[in-house]
Amino acid sequence: MATEQPYLHNLSGVFSAPIQAWADAHGQIRGAGAQGIYCGDDRVLNGAVLTVDGREPEWVSTQLRSSKQTDYIYFVRADADVADPLLSLVRARTAESGRIRPGEDTESLTGCTGRVAETLTLESAFREPVTLNVRLALAADSTTMEQIKQGERSLRPVEPAASTWSWRDADTELRLTTGSGGETVPGTVGFNGTTVTIDWAVEVRPGAAAVLEWAVDLTDADSPMLAGDGPPIEAPVSADPRLRNLLQRSISDLNSLRLAHSSHPHDTFLAAGAPWFFTMFGRDSIIAARMLLPITTAIARGTLRALAGRQGTETDHTTAVQPGKILHEVRRTVLTMAESGQALRLPPVYYGTIDATPLWICLLHDTWKAGMPDAEVEELLPNLQDALEWLRDHGDLDGDGFLEYLDTSGHGLVNQGWKDSGDAIRWHDGSLATGPIALAEVQAYAYEAATVGAELLDAFGRPGAQEWRDYAAGMAERFRARFWCEDELGPYPALALDADKKAVDGVTSNMGHLLGTGILNQEEQELVVRRIMDPTMFSGYGVRTLSTTNGGYWPTRYHAGAVWSHDTALIISGMLADGFRNEAAQLASGLLKVAEANEWRLPELFGGHGSDTMRAPVPFPASCRPQAWASASSVVIAAALGPGPAAAGPEGGTAGGHEGLLASAR
Incomplete structure (x- = not known):
């Protein structure tokens, strides 16, 4: 079967070895080509698509903060009669890696941990509060890097039923979290086959930012590569x-x-x-x-x-x-x-x-x-x-x-x-x-x-x-x-x-x-x-x-x-x-x-x-x-x-x- 190596030149990413996340140039992760969130040589999520009131926000800028953080700036069309972009959404994505540390006295450690997280900040210049329904659709995955490089798809679909699941075996674990305290708006998590959704009901008040958060914490207890x-x-x-x-x-x-x-x-x-x-x-x-x-x-x-x-x-x-x-x-x-x-x-x-x-x-x-x-x-x-x-x-x-x-x-x-x-x-x-x-x-x-x-x-x-x-x-x-x-x-x-x-x-x-x-x-x-x-x-x-x-x-x-x-x-x-x-x-x-x-x-x-x-x-x-x-x-x-x-x-x-x-x- 002929294979096609995915192109990367128009993608955007955040990296903290052995953790990486690849998106399209506008910040959406759509599962095409190499897009996805990875732990080592495994892709664990192949989709992370953000919508507001049922449609994607309008991307306007990508701001690279460092190799570990990229901000994607969008505008949300909340009022068809207003031409000025008065409601902004900043999607800050970060990657961080770490280690499993069973004991620092041991000379040989195995296992790595990592996190890919997003903070979504909505701000408005409208005179009245704006009510929005924000949804993030995630797609669980278990595809190896060699399969992706050859343009193949995973033969082992992952269908989560809870916020914690393994993508390959018992040594690997993904834990999904959403902001639920402090200044963040709590989200509701749903499951349907390989798709996981997070829904937020948001009221954006003038002069007061509404902050949404979500993250996946990744653990590979048997990884040969550590941060x-x-x-x-x-x-x-x-x-x-x-x-x-x-x-x-x-x-x-x-x-x-x-x-x-x-x-x-x-x-x-x-x-x-x-x-x-x-x-x-x-x-x-x-x-x-x-x-x-x-x-x-x-x-x-x-x-x-x-x-x-x-x-x-x-x-x-x-x-x-x-x-x-x-x-x-x-x-x-x-x-x-x-x-x-x-x-x-x-x-x-x-x-x-x-x-x-x-x-x-x-x-x-x-x-x-x-x-x-x-x-x-x-x-x-x-x-x-x-x-x-x-x-x-x-x-x-x-x-x-x-x-x-x-x-x-x-x-x-x-x-x-x-x-x-x-x-x-x-x-x-x-x-x-x-x-x-x-x-x-x-x-x-x-x-x-x-x-x-x-x-x-x-x-x-x-x-x-x-x-x-x-x-x-x-x-x-x-x-x-x-x-x-x-x-x-x-x-x-x-x-x-x-x-x-x-x-x-x-x-x-x-x-x-x-x-x-x-x-x-x-x-x-x-x-x-x-x-x-x-x-x-x-x-x-x-x-x-x-x-x-x-x-x-x-x-x-x-x-x-x-x-x-x-x-x-x-x-x-x-x-x-x-x-x-x-x-x-x-x-x-x-x-x-x-x-x-x-x-x-x-x-x-x-x-x-x-x-x-x-x-x-x-x-x-x-x-x-x-x-x-x-x-x-x-x-x-x-x-x-x-x-x-x-x-x-x-x-x-x-x-x-x-x-x-x-x-x-x-």
Whole structure:
């Protein structure tokens, strides 16, 4: 059966991981597509439609207060003879998450709690009181995220008969409450199949607000994901009002993505993004934490420990785990989906990623440089040694000195770099390369990981540093000999090596990730920067994932033409580290325009259309909003366009300033 992934670009949401609520742009939750209220990867309500005297109020404005609160402003037509909108209704929706706390002395906690609540405030300028009947129609649901992403409906309808019910099993519970005291108007709850109604009889007096309230309290006692622990990230200060808007919005988004795993409840990391990836992702969490090092080390330290706690210790082709390997993603259950015509079946803990392990090493080094206490680093040195050995013993499938991937399970990810869709690795003519695939940027990550890993081993008196310096030198030599291509615009690094060890000649943004890693000499850096800045790659808004000259290019193809905010930000970081400040500022200015066009929220990705043809960036309609590494890119943009932001909080361990960004982001 054909499936259609729901679009999100015109939806509105509130988020507090692992709780989220998605509505249409006017605040109504109608059950279409991804609209609904979620706890973890389950949608528990797919409808919340508000009416006044039998018809929907007239929406006029949506006011985003934070990632956790949005206000929807309506007018109610109470008198047909009065043209002025004299009766207003403000619908303030909030999301908050928490934890089940059976005892703080236990090291391992399970279970999460959360609340989605609304306050409805009616105010009138009429001379006489206005009597209204307000109704909220809720629709109970039990649909998994994977079903929603594939456009499917739940096969397990929920029919509540009381204000408390389970949506999946005895470990999950939803409790509906309505305001019944103080200044609020009490509501009457009714049940009919999957529909739950709340009715309020309201008298709105001139100059006196009538307040209605309702909420759903959600409990998932067996959830592996918990709300993040510790203080929230504090927004850095910038004198530039545009950068200030970007940073404030981004930090609000990032705080709404803070999670912890039940096995490490005090180690906070960032969920990859809402709604599709509201969970732990190795690569995404690492990159976002690394970008944030100039303003906080807390997220990086939590991410390092949480991932180290699940580092591979065995070999299993079903999960793609290997000794020393850092995981790709964690889910509650098996994830079954269709991807580019292939049936995916990913186990709850899946290790199918080629780059998370070297990136984990780089994050450990950069967090240490940014102020992570030596004692905390020392605790992770055994994990560092295991991760370095994975580069040598497992990441290189055929002994040629390069890291490559190949899904041997038959139901895992075909591509295992950050461009992990099935059609991402293309020759210049647009045809797909066959694996095993050795990606260009992964070799650079391995080079950097070996270099900084050796520095850590020396600094902490551990043996083996010279082996990894030799490994890095050999990687640079092999890369220089095998990866370079040439076309009419000159030499450039290939996207990858294919199964036959031929250089896949697609011109892509991947080459930009080589900057700042140390694998390129000065001349090679200049060649890469020149190619990245060419109009075939730089759209004016950001760096396209694939050159417009490629036979497979399309501006809204996920990994083959669209622009990803974090991808461009990583390139900016590399340019800054290698001294290309002017080019970095040009790319950062493009992303700042994108943020401004999207109410200061950097999208996960957007169309590769040129800024000379589109007055505003074209949305990629199914992309996450918010998304961790896109939001964290704001710190990189701020570093490229002005003095680096300084951390505001007392948590300590910040690199601080622009130089800190260069030391930590790449």
